[in-house]
Amino acid sequence: MGQKKILYYCIVCIGLAHFNLIAITKKCGKEGIVVVPVADLTLANLKTLYGEKNTKNLYNSLPFEGKRWSSQACPRAHQLLFNEQVTIIRKQGDEILIEIPNVFYTTNKGKQHRYWTHKKNIIELEKLKKKGIDLTFLPQPIDFSTNIYNTNQNTVTIVEPFHNRKTGQTYSAGTRFVKARNTNKKGTIPIFALNTNPFRLKKMNIPKKICSLKKHTPSEKRKQFVHILKKWAHLHNGFIPYVWGGCSFTKPYKRGSIQKKLVTVEKKQSIHVFAHKNKNHIAKGFDCTGLVVRAAQICEIPYFFKNSSTVAHSLDKLNRYDDLQNGDILHINGHIMVVSNIEKNKIIEARSHGSGFGKVQEISLGALFQNIKNYKQLFATCKNKKLFIRLDSQKKATKKITGRFLKLPA
Numbered sequence: 001m002g003q004k005k006i007l008y009y010c011i012v013c014i015g016l017a018h019f020n021l022i023a024i025t026k027k028c029g030k031e032g033i034v035v036v037p038v039a040d041l042t043l044a045n046l047k048t049l050y051g052e053k054n055t056k057n058l059y060n061s062l063p064f065e066g067k068r069w070s071s072q073a074c075p076r077a078h079q080l081l082f083n084e085q086v087t088i089i090r091k092q093g094d095e096i097l098i099e100i101p102n103v104f105y106t107t108n109k110g111k112q113h114r115y116w117t118h119k120k121n122i123i124e125l126e127k128l129k130k131k132g133i134d135l136t137f138l139p140q141p142i143d144f145s146t147n148i149y150n151t152n153q154n155t156v157t158i159v160e161p162f163h164n165r166k167t168g169q170t171y172s173a174g175t176r177f178v179k180a181r182n183t184n185k186k187g188t189i190p191i192f193a194l195n196t197n198p199f200r201l202k203k204m205n206i207p208k209k210i211c212s213l214k215k216h217t218p219s220e221k222r223k224q225f226v227h228i229l230k231k232w233a234h235l236h237n238g239f240i241p242y243v244w245g246g247c248s249f250t251k252p253y254k255r256g257s258i259q260k261k262l263v264t265v266e267k268k269q270s271i272h273v274f275a276h277k278n279k280n281h282i283a284k285g286f287d288c289t290g291l292v293v294r295a296a297q298i299c300e301i302p303y304f305f306k307n308s309s310t311v312a313h314s315l316d317k318l319n320r321y322d323d324l325q326n327g328d329i330l331h332i333n334g335h336i337m338v339v340s341n342i343e344k345n346k347i348i349e350a351r352s353h354g355s356g357f358g359k360v361q362e363i364s365l366g367a368l369f370q371n372i373k374n375y376k377q378l379f380a381t382c383k384n385k386k387l388f389i390r391l392d393s394q395k396k397a398t399k400k401i402t403g404r405f406l407k408l409p410a
Helices: 003-022 046-050 055-059 125-130 218-233 288-298 308-314 375-383
Strands: 026-034 038-042 076-081 085-092 095-099 105-107 110-112 114-118 122-124 155-157 162-164 169-171 176-179 188-196 199-207 258-264 270-276 329-332 335-341 346-351 359-364 388-391 397-401 403-406
Touching: 026 125, 046 055, 055 114, 076 114, 085 122, 105 308, 122 125, 162 199, 176 188, 218 288, 218 335, 218 346, 218 359, 288 308, 288 335, 288 346, 308 329, 308 335, 308 403, 375 403
Parallel strands: none
Antiparallel strands: 026 085, 026 122, 038 076, 038 114, 085 095, 095 114, 105 110, 155 176, 162 169, 188 199, 258 270, 329 335, 329 403, 335 346, 346 359, 388 397
16 A cells, blocks of 8 residues: 555544544453454444444445545555454444554554454454364464564465365465374365354365475575565466455456446545445455565565555665665555566566556566666666656556665565
């Protein structure tokens, strides 16, 4: 999510948060876990944003993107996946305020990592324990304050969607499970999965080919990171769409499934949004920062940054072209991209529908930037703080920008 958008959204939500504190709420501070494949999160609770509407339906039908920024047109700020753990801060009606451990964005008040979601998306760990669920069979959370990767030797992460025929659920790439004991079924990895109807742990086998195999060195992790992004950018049966606040991948989409629609928002203004042709549909996909954080955490790279301004303030700047590697980050105002092939001058990004792209893509520098043909030229332009022109899908100039190259953490 871009810097200007998140700053505007934060201003709106500060006022809404003040209203929420006045309202009758129930403070919890209890640990919970996501029990749906993908849960949409917002910075303000939807009942406040939309009034007395059915918030469950609202959470299940937020659009992919608004043509221009509006907290009511598309309030999604992040997405969580099945098995991700949270702290429940407060309940209000059928919504809950949660704190998440694996990503944050920075403000003048420090690190922010609180969001609203529907209560049906989360269950308290204590309730699972009372139902006889052994909590050691649930994956420990990735935590930016402790870098928990080092203790998660018994987890497995999928890099492609996986459909569970028994439950009918499709888990997103990036979903983490605890391994079960080995079975005799070749080519699979046995794991524990929480079944929600009724609540119980079940063993199932996931194809080994869609699992992230543990890498030990920073070089191996970097290569795996780029490989995953390339795979996501070149699906043979569709594409991963751009989604505001998106951090999930459960299936490829076809072009005809996403349509531009006109919606009425605050002060009865009409705004175009990009939405699924089916009304009740949770949009699955990535925005620019969600793409990078999901792939990086699959590879156990210590990357925890939710928006582009936080990325710019958290990563080390590259000052020498010879230090640039595949996997490093190009930051421009409100957007980040990943260097994917220096020799062939390719770059990977999740680019908005409004630009005419609307998907995760690997593309040549010349197709994105006017009069920029290679990385050496782009690096020199960024280092000298010169303006260059960004292009849309029709090769039309969108705006003049400056950029900087940032080092992927090791």
